[in-house]
Amino acid sequence: MLHEEVVGRIRAILLDGEIPPGARIPERELCERLEISRTPLREALKVLAAEGLVQLLPHRGSRAAKLTDKDMRDLFEVCQGLEALAGELACERISDAEIGAIAAAHDEMVRHYREGDLIQYYRGNRAIHEAIVAAADNPVLAGLYASVTARIRRARYVTPMTPQRWALAVKEHEAILNALQRRDGAGLSHILRAHLRHKREEVLQAGFAETEANDLGLRIA
Amino acid sequence: MLHEEVVGRIRAILLDGEIPPGARIPERELCERLEISRTPLREALKVLAAEGLVQLLPHRGSRAAKLTDKDMRDLFEVCQGLEALAGELACERISDAEIGAIAAAHDEMVRHYREGDLIQYYRGNRAIHEAIVAAADNPVLAGLYASVTARIRRARYVTPMTPQRWALAVKEHEAILNALQRRDGAGLSHILRAHLRHKREEVLQAGFAETEANDLGLRIA
DNA sequence: TTTTACATTTTTGAATGCAAAATTTGCGAT
C-alpha cells in the first residue's frame, strides 16, 4: 500500500471525528483495520504530527490533536492571511471561465441560503473559497491552505448560525464575487479578511475549546 | 534517539547543501553517519517530504527537492503573504522591549552594511524578519514561515547583490523599523510586501533554477 | 563494436522481533 494513502485514510478518520480530539490513537487497532503493519502506520502518524493533526507523546503514543482557543485563533489568523493572499493573486490570474464557475457556485450557494439548507450552504461556501485559492495558481499556497483549513474544519462547520450572521455572510459573498469579477485584488483581499474575521468571531464566541462534551457533539454532527 | 532530532539533523544537512538539490539521499550512508537504523531515518524522510524539502520516488528512493523557477516564485509569494500578516499582527502585539531589540538588531545590520560584510548583513537581516514573526505571537504562523523560508533559504542568500539593490534594501529596512515603532500595521504590511517583492525579483532575475552548476555554487557558499 | 537478453546484486518497502518504558493487575497492609 502506498504511504500517501495511509496518511490520507488516517486524516479522513481524524477529520470525520471518528477519533475525537484528545483521544488516544490505538496503533494496533488501526493496523488491523487498515491491514498494514505498524511501520507504515507509524510513518503516517509522524507526517500527520508534522501537519498538526496528531500529537506524539514520547513513550506514550499518539493522540488526535486537541485545539485550545488560542490555537483556533492562531489558525484563523493564518487562514485569513492565506485567503487574502489567494484573493489578490487570483485577481491577477483568474480566467473568465473560472470566474463563471465561481459565479455559478455562488448562485447555487445563495439558493441553499434561501432554502435554509445550512449543510449544503456550507458545502457551497467551502467550494467557493477553495476555487479562489485554486485560481491563485500557487501549489505552495494551496497546500498550506488545505493543511490549515483541515485543522479548523471541524469547528468551522458546527457553530450555531444566527439569521443575522448568515445574512451578513451572504452579503459578504456578494461582495467577494463582485470584487473577483472586477478583478479588484486589494478589494477582494480586504473583503476576505473581514469575512474570515467575522467567521472567527462566530466560532470563538461560540466558546470553542474542545472539551469531551464538545467532542460528542462534533461526532454526531 | 528522539525522532524530532533525526528530522532536524537531516534538515540541517539539506539546508547546508551538503546534499545538493536533486541529489539522491543515500539511506545506508546516512544511517551509519547518524548511527541509527533505517526505520527512524525513513520516518524522518517522510516528514521532510511532507514539508517539501525531500521528494520521494516510489521504489526509487528519496532525493533532495529540486526547485523550479515556478516553485521559487510560489514560495516567495507565500512568504510575502506570511510576513505581511506577521507585520500586521506584530504591530498589535509587540512590546516596547521587543521593538528595542529589533531596533538594536537593525542598527547592527546597518553597521554590517556600512562595513560591506554581506554575510553578517544577511544574518542580521534574517534575525529581524524572524523577530517580527515572533512578535506576531502566533505559533502556527511561525511554523509555516519557518517551513517556507527553509525551502527558499539556499537561494535567498547566494544571489549577487548590486550596490543599488543593497542600498534599497537597507532603506526599506529603515521604513520597516519606522512602521514598527509607530505600530502602523497596514504600513508595515505594505513595506514588507514591497521588500519581499524586490527580493524575489532579485533572486528570480539572477536566473535561479537549480542546476548542477548552481548546486556547486550553493555548496561552496 | 554495439545491442539486447538474462542473471546477479543492490535497494526499497513493509513485517517481524526485541528491549525499554509505561500501564495495568493483583495482593497484602492498614
Added chain:
DNA sequence: ATCGCAAATTTTGCATTCAAAAATGTAAAA
C-alpha cells in the same frame, strides 16, 4: 474497603529481517 506497591502485561521505539522492485553487470548475437 482502600491504599500502596510490586509483578505481569501491554505498548512504544528502534533494529533486524524478508520479499519485491530496480539497478547493474555479463555474455551472446547482430
